[in-house]
Amino acid sequence: MQNDHRPINVNPSDLLAFAWPLAALASIVHRVSGVILFVGVAFGLYALEMSLVSEEGFETLKSMMKSPLGMFITWGLLSALAYHFVAGIKHLVMDFGVGETLEGSKFASRLTILFSAVLIFLAGIWVIQG
């Protein structure tokens, strides 16, 4: 029996042709930020070790974090953390059955992007002033 309406696989090249509703964008960024954090933990542990091992290490780390590359990495990781954190809370709230309608999910996605944008902005200020 042939069913022509069964789901098909999507090729990466088709992705650009899609309309990207906000909820879809919010969802894929949650994944991407998770992968960034998965790798980012290595930077965090490297920094933690350096900061604890000696006073010299602590000061070296501080100056490393003030270099342009250091500031970019710190801000990038804080941004991924901020987004993943906010989107994760959205997930937990939705697990309780809140915001499961189409309108509700649009609103939740808007809130996620708004809150994380504010946190990412604040993280930028903190990194620059640090």
Next chain:
Amino acid sequence: MITQVTSFSRNGMSDWIIQRVTAVILATYTVALLGIVLIQGDMSHAAWQTLFSQTWMQIFTLLAVLSTAAHGWIGMWTIGTDYIREHYFGAGADGIRLVYQVGCVLLLMVYVIWTVKILWGNG
């Protein structure tokens, strides 16, 4: 039914709840650490070292890295089984996914061991 032998707990419902519990632990740790750093303002090395020599902070940090391992395993497993499939990767997809999963798990184990070393290995 196919049993997924590479998922974190061999059970989707169990993975689902572990993902949530570890998320709450990690969120709490993030807020606590960030709060301490922001309240302290200009953190000195001595204050930082004292913080991480407290038993509660050591337990909290170990709990956070163990949560990272479980949370990251489940997350990376989900991504791997979503994208590393025959349709995208051809006939070798199963092998590639296995290598990917072993790589993810190894890195997470390194994170746990590294954290133990940082917390208790230098004193």
